[in-house]
Amino acid sequence: MNSSDKQFAQRARALYQEATQSIDPVTAGRLRAARRTALEAATASPHHRARVLLPVSALAAVGLAALMIWQPAPGPQPEGKQVAIVEQENEFLPSNADKADPGLYQNLDFYSWLAANDSSQDKR
Structure with missing residues (x-):
């Protein structure tokens, strides 16, 4: 990091600290609750996706196999x-x-x- 990047980071950190001090407690509580909810959803997401993707992919495989096996009988041609x-x-x-x-x-x-x-x- 060069000196301009360090100054930028320090200025951003100072602005963040100032903004957190001037926020009202109700909004801060709502932000903390939203952050907790987002973090919980992010950690539970891979297990939830695996539980949903397994039956969906099995159903798709069965449907594809049925379409490949089933072929309509050709009707009589004039x-x-x-x-x-x-x-x-x-x-x-x-x-x-x-x-x-x-x-x-x-x-x-x-x-x-x-x-x-x-x-x-x-x-x-």
């Missing part, structure tokens, strides 16, 4: 919807894809890019 999904998946594949070499279908993104950029070759 045939038209299934056919539409299958047609959408096979939109980019030729009709004889099951007989072709599977290596051709590994890089479909590349072939799509090649087809998109193939028009620049026609301009040459």
Whole structure:
């Protein structure tokens, strides 16, 4: 601490002592009671939190486990919807894809890019 900090601390202490001497006894009693209540609450707080957090966390864990285990059974889907999904998946594949070499279908993104950029070759 340098000298200006020491002077500041001494001045603050002197002002505190002066303020405590000029406070009326009723207010001082209320302040002491509030301080005692705050100190008691601060020392009892960790035990109270532990008593509350344990059941709450157990309930949350049970709820999470129930949500992960319970999954609604899928309802019957209309045939038209299934056919539409299958047609959408096979939109980019030729009709004889099951007989072709599977290596051709590994890089479909590349072939799509090649087809998109193939028009620049026609301009040459």
